[in-house]
Amino acid sequence: MELKVFTTFITVMIIYRLIEMRLSKRNERILSAQFPKIVNHSLKEKKFMMGIHVLWFISLMTEFIYSEQMTISGSWLFLCIFFIFIAFVLRGLSMKELGIYWTIPILEIERGVNVRTGIYKYIKHPNYLAVVFEFIFIPLLFKCYITLTTFLMIKLIFLWKRIKLENKILAQR
Numbered sequence: 001m002e003l004k005v006f007t008t009f010i011t012v013m014i015i016y017r018l019i020e021m022r023l024s025k026r027n028e029r030i031l032s033a034q035f036p037k038i039v040n041h042s043l044k045e046k047k048f049m050m051g052i053h054v055l056w057f058i059s060l061m062t063e064f065i066y067s068e069q070m071t072i073s074g075s076w077l078f079l080c081i082f083f084i085f086i087a088f089v090l091r092g093l094s095m096k097e098l099g100i101y102w103t104i105p106i107l108e109i110e111r112g113v114n115v116r117t118g119i120y121k122y123i124k125h126p127n128y129l130a131v132v133f134e135f136i137f138i139p140l141l142f143k144c145y146i147t148l149t150t151f152l153m154i155k156l157i158f159l160w161k162r163i164k165l166e167n168k169i170l171a172q173r
Helices: 002-034 046-065 075-101 126-141 145-171
Strands: none
Touching: 002 046, 002 075, 046 126, 046 145, 075 126, 126 145
């Protein structure tokens, strides 16, 4: 039973990520057509970022299969599910508020908007908070502690650099 729950969960997450990538590509095409002077600041890091996510999924699957194959239980289970749900809500609100400006790469757009409405009134980078919640609570849910500690540290360093760059671009507007 545990393996079926895990497999279903991971499959849904992978499909969700693929849908996000497709949405991002669509938004990039729309923005490129509207704003010819777009600067993509993520060309160097794109492969690294994709590699982190692919290796994270592989690590989750490997650690789960070769461990006890159990999820946590009790109040910890509800805590993990709650924060995973919050991550989906944060990402959804971020995507909704940014609209076509929601992309995976960091794009510098001449005359671009600086969104300060909706979720952005309260949280400066809600999408990144969602990613942190996922990188903590999904491995925790399935007792993948090695994946949790290893990839959370890598992802936090990566996000710190992205946030620094985004803040620099936003400050220029």
